[in-house]
Amino acid sequence: MRGSKRHVVKVLLDNVTKVFGKGKKTVVALDHISLEIKSEEFFVILGPSGGGKTTTLRLIAGLEEPTDGEIWIGDKLVASASKKIFIPPNKRNVGMVFQNWALYPHMKAFDNIAFPLKIKRVPKDKINSKVMEVAKMLEIDKVLDRYPRQLSGGQQQRVALARALVKEPQVLLLDEPFSNLDARLRATARALVKDIHKKFGITSILVSHDPADMLSLADRAGVIFNGKMNQIGVPMDLYDKPANLAIANLVGEINIIEGTLKGGEFTANDLLIRLPVKSDLKAAVLGIRPEDMSVKKDEEVSPGESPLGWGVVRISEYAGGKFTVVVDIGGNTLRISASAPIPRDEKVFVVAVTNKIKIFDKETGINILNEEQRSQ
Ligand SMILES: Nc1ncnc2c1ncn2[C@@H]1O[C@H](COP(=O)(O)OP(=O)(O)OP(=O)(O)O)[C@@H](O)[C@H]1O
Secondary structure, X not given: OOOOOOOOEEEXXXXXXXXXXXXXXXXXXXXXXXXXXXXXXXXXXEOOOOXXXXXXXXXXXXXXXXXXXXXXXXXXXXXXXXXXXXXXXXXXOEEEEOOOOOXXXXXXXXXXXXXXXXXXXOOHHXXXXXXXXXXXXXXXXXXXXXXXXXXXXXXXXXXXXXXXXXXXXXXXXXXXXXXXXXXXXHHHHHHHHHHHHHHHOOEEEEEEOOHHHHHHXXXXXXXXXXXXXXXXXXXXXXXXXXXXXXXXXXXXXXXXXXXXXXXXXXXXXXXXXXXXXXXXXXXXXXXXXXXXXXXXXXXXXXXXXXXXEEEEEEEEEEOOOOEEEEEEEOOEEEEEEEOOOOOOXXXXXXXXXXXXXXXXXXXXXXXXXXXXXXXX
C-alpha cells in the first residue's frame, strides 16, 4: 500500500510494541500495533484509560522510542527498533496539542504561538509573518498582545492550535483535547478542530475515551484496549458492527441480555427472539442499542423488525429532546428510545430493528454476526 497513489500513507505504525520498565516490573503499553493513517485523514484513537492511546501519540511525536516495530511519517522512516533509527521530535514535523491546551501563562498569545519557531531559530521577520498568517486563519490576530488569562476559553484553544500549526506540520496530534472542557466549550472546540482540519487539510490524529469525539470528527477510528488494536473502521461500523462486546459498550449505550442461542432462537428468562443466525451458543450475549428498539401500543411488527414481546413500563426519563423508556420484559429490563414519555405500568409491545441486533459469544466477547458475515 505504501507509496501507492490512491492511498498515500502519511502515518504508518508497523507492528509497534512499547514496553516500559525493565526486569520484572515491565508494562506492555502497546502490543504489536499496526495502523495506516491516510494523508489528510482525521483519525481518532478511542480507548479506555490506560489502553495505550497517549503512548501511541507520543511514539508518533518522537517523545518515546518503540521497543519493537517501525514508524513512518510520509516517506520517512522516523523510528525503527531493529534498524536503530530514531528521528527526534524537533525533526519530525508534527504539531501536538495536549489535554489542557497548556499555554505558557507568562507569555502573550503572540509569543506562545511564536515559541516553536523561536526554538528552531527562524529569523524574526519570518516568525512575525508566520504567526500573523496562522493567527488570521484562526481569527485571533486581534488578541495577540494578550496573556492567556486575558483570553476566553475558546481563544485559548485557538492559540494552542495556532502554536501547533505554526511550524506547518505534516501531522497534527491531539491528546484528549476536549476532556477538561465544560460541555459548551467542548462543542465549540470540536467544531474548531473540525474546521481547522478542513482548512489546513492536515493529517490529524486525535486520542480520546469519549465516543462523541469519534462520532463527530473521525473519518476512521481505531479502538485500543490493553495495548491491542481491536478494530479499525468508519465510526458507523464501529457503532453498528462492533468486533466485540467491549467495543459495543465503549462506543455507546447498549442493552445487554445474557441467554442461550440455539437453532436461530435466542432465549433469556421468558424472552424469546428469532434471529437470522446460524451459530449455537450456550452462553450468548444479545446487545441492542436503545434507538434500535421501539415500543408500540399494539402487537404490530413491520418488515425488518423482530418482536421481543409485551413488557411493562417502569419509568420514562427525559433525555434531551427525546425520552428513554425503561421496560420490564420477560424477566429483563431494557432502555428504549421514544419520542414521548409513557405512563408507568402501561403495557407496551417491544420490537427491535433486526439487522441492528448484535450477538456476542459470552466467553470471548466476539461479535458472532460479524464472523458469520465474514465467512460467507
Ligand atoms: N512512562 C511510563 N512508565 C511506565 N508505564 C507507563 C508509562 N507511560 C505509560 N505507562 C503505562 O502504559 C499503559 C498505557 O498508558 P497510556 O498513557 O498510553 O494510556 P492511555 O490510553 O492514554 O490512558 P489515559 O486515557 O488514562 O491517558 C498504562 O498501563 C500506563 O500505566
